[in-house]
Amino acid sequence: MKSQLAITLGKAICFASRFFNIGGGSAAPGLFALRIDPELVEGLIKKIPTNVVITGTNGKTTTARLIAHFARAHNLKVIRNHTGSNLERGIASTLIQNSRLHLEGVNLNFDLGIWELDEAAFNLVAPKVKPDVVIFLNVFRDQLDRYGEVDSVVKRWCETLKALPKTTKVLVNGDDSNTSKLDKCFPGKVLKFGVKDYQISGESISPKRVKKKLDYEAKDIKLRNLAGSSFTLYTPYSILHTNLPLPGVYHIYDAVAALACSSILFSDTPIHRYTNTLKTFTLKTFSPAFGRVEKFTFKPQGLNTFKPQDNYIFLIKNPAGTTQVFETIAPQLKSSDRLLLALNDNLADGTDVSWIWDAQFEKLPTTNYQLLTTCSGTRAYDLANRLKYAEFDPKTINTEPNLEKAFKQARKDLKGRLFILPTYTAMLELQKILVKMGIKKHYWASD
């Protein structure tokens, strides 16, 4: 009864927040419903036969989307927490929105639940979900003002793992020494994934020949610039050729994690040894997660003779992820292209912006960009100063805290492509601006 009341209230808040256009309704309904029924998540999640939990600093949403993509190909009905809402309240909101209330109780008609949890929420929520598969992607320094230090994040994961049932399948990134050592914490089987001749050390992923034992290993990596990459994944029972429409080595890790998870869930048994071998995965219909790497087009303003160009949004949120984005885009930037960076210091971004000094802005070429790089967001000036110390000419840096104005300025007389690099809440704001200007659809309608 308590949970039905909680669900009803949650649904009402969700409706209201969309109706009044407050936001996607991704956290508030769950927050209030959990106050009425703190055991809401356990109760509802039991109704879903299979659940996957994903945690780590970077790549959760992309990995979740990929697993959902594979599951749908198996005609499975998927439920997952969308739009980066990865605390317990986000999961509660998703469950509420998808529950049907009827006289006998609550109905949740799904085959597979995919839940992304942030580093701290994992410890609280994973035991409640009782997942079939747990994925640890990586651990980098993130918003340390919220989570504490990397060492203590790993220590807490270790404690949580000890308490999970032995039958849980635990997938860890074998190239990240922090996640790799989790095999010592779990009494059941721990499977490792990774990329041949790459390793993650500190804040960066770099090519390095090291001997390692991986259960799921990507080999023959071919990077194809902004278009994506291809690789071959060796699993215990199959060999999968994969074309991934996402750029950068960091996305290969997400894809390998997702393929490993899908293999465990749907296919990787000795029976499939032959049928899956040399199967080619072309993820043509897969579209990247909202804002992670997003392509959008608009007609250049004031230059009607130019045809519409592809423009890109890359989410930035911590030193490791940001440096990876720089490494991915730097070789692609042409002199006619421009950059728009947006740094916010809201709670969801992390209130400490010190991390921009750990991200390697020095990897970006400092010249060209049609002589304009725009810095925006609540900490626009901190960002502009970071660029100055990465040897950008201050005269070519345009600082405009208001994101809508900044976007319009960056777009004015633009001949090439615009690369937008926002932090989390700046990205949400950007989506609203793009919708308002008729350049994009609402994100919660298309995610």
Added chain:
Amino acid sequence: MKLTIGYLYGDLMNIYGDTGNIIALKKRAQWRGIKVKVQLITLKSKILNLKSDLYFFGGGQDQQQELVAKDLKIKAKIIKSEVERGVPLLSICGGYQLLGAYYKPYKGPKLPGVGLFPIFTEASSDRMIGNIVIESMFGKLVGFENHSGKTYLKKEALPLGMVIKGFGNNGTDKTEGCIYKHAVGCYMHGALLPKNPKLADWLIRKALEVKYKKQIELKPLDDTLELQVHHKAIQKFS
């Protein structure tokens, strides 16, 4: 002119963007035509062979900090004699704590520090997080603090400044940091020097004055952007 910056335990003590201080010192010297070398001084390095004109010591995670504390027993004497000689030093958070008299954890005995600053630190369960603005001999300084250790000044200690907004050394006595000769210790991340150019230039000037044994006047730089960051932080947070 040449400047050698000694990055104390830069491979282990480098969280919260404190590397930005090295970037700021390096660039601000280079923009004035001063040649800069940054040398890492870490576990096992012999500081006697690695004398620098300016030292920086950042914060780290608990595990790394323990390793560094052990190694510092060997290097304590020479670091102290360098500072006595007038060589400037900047230490933030963990580095600041380790240069004090001692650190008292929740359980177990006090861990002795280098004893450079007349301060001591005690573990606490409060986490002091947020933007901080202080008034100091370098004018207002802005940064971001994130610590649970509470640092107390001994009678003879001089604070770096007084808190206008934030917690500072211990959240109660309104002091922040400590200054001894040309050595500065504080809790201010941000990174500190890129947005407090006055302090950055003071460290560079003192380093050159001690090295070349004469008065130095640094060539002024265009700090419009740095001062904008500085003013915006004061406006927004105090």
